[in-house]
Amino acid sequence: MKTSKQSILRLFQYRDFLIRLKNINTVNVFSDNLAKDIGTTSIQVRKDFSLFRLSGNKKAGYKVSNLLKQLDELLGKNKKQKVVIVGAGNIGKALMQYDGFYKEGLEIAALFDYDRRKYNHKNNPPVLPIEDLFKFVSSNNVKIGIIAVPCKAAQQVLDLMISAGIKGAMNFAPIPLKSPKNFYINNINLRVELESVVYYTQM
Amino acid sequence: MKTSKQSILRLFQYRDFLIRLKNINTVNVFSDNLAKDIGTTSIQVRKDFSLFRLSGNKKAGYKVSNLLKQLDELLGKNKKQKVVIVGAGNIGKALMQYDGFYKEGLEIAALFDYDRRKYNHKNNPPVLPIEDLFKFVSSNNVKIGIIAVPCKAAQQVLDLMISAGIKGAMNFAPIPLKSPKNFYINNINLRVELESVVYYTQM
DNA sequence: TAGATTGTTAATCGATTAACAATC
């Protein structure tokens, strides 16, 4: 109960806003400013902070740099994290080039694919054959994977990741995958997300 | 209360599974099968169905084709929906080529971009100049948009969409956007999603 | 019938919101 999934997600969003504030040299911020930005209420903001023992000053709000430092610590943003992507198709490439991963401590260490024509050892990050995944992951101590392959290959890729020592994954294949309890998987089903937009606009 | 966001999302997932079942000619399905597939409980499945007046047969479960037909009706899957994408970068192109949109009644009618070099009227869907968005959307009666542009252009694109008559959007720009109350916006922040995977694997 | 399954009502759980005391 103490730490809910949703408040963690909001902490990341607050952090985003704080970074923007810091860039324009803002020193203080009120819970109400934070709330407005991410589209919630100031009560929710203070509640979230309360859960994680983040405190400000009555009347003066929160110090941007101080709060940011605490959030970085709390969210483990001080360590660099290596990530591998399996599937060098459109989604894989989009993520490879996604701005802002790197400065957030997320390093796309390599892409992997089944298709030989896509291999490119010289690229940064390199595009490697799927056979190299196991060795790469274990020798580079990678803990995070992204699955961007077609449905029929997804479970196989996940199993390979797990056996290689990966502990959490983001999955774009629109099919539920089986994983052990201690493995964290974040399913992103873009089709369902789009379908739900359609549904809500029709109501 | 009657219709919760989460149960709607699950209805789409049940539907996915039912389509797969239909393809392998399965006739009947139990709530427990549905639950296993999407990773929930049979109680939840029956509760969801109960909310939407979907019923089966005691002992015999649900008829796949019948249930599918009812879900299609409920979720408005019988009408084709046109969608426009603004931003012909990696994410835009990934979505353009995303398998399965079309057969789900989602038609990517056109992409729009600010960059002249990306224009391609001959492509299917065509890649058009952003100046054409307003006219295209209103004359084709498009109700759904996808925002796949950098942060600094996102709000401007959304405003343009709204003025052209779009009613709901999926937004990939990692920044909160302002929209009127009757406009539905689904924010997909891939960086935050990935960061949360990192967070949970570290615990 | 006995066993298995649906479907609804009630109970629980968790997250959000409200109320308000503390204090700068």
Added chain:
DNA sequence: TAGATTGTTAATCGATTAACAATC
């Protein structure tokens, strides 16, 4: 001081889970 803000405790709300009746 008065006004504005934080931070915690209590109340509400919504979603999930449990219990159980109905019935094939």
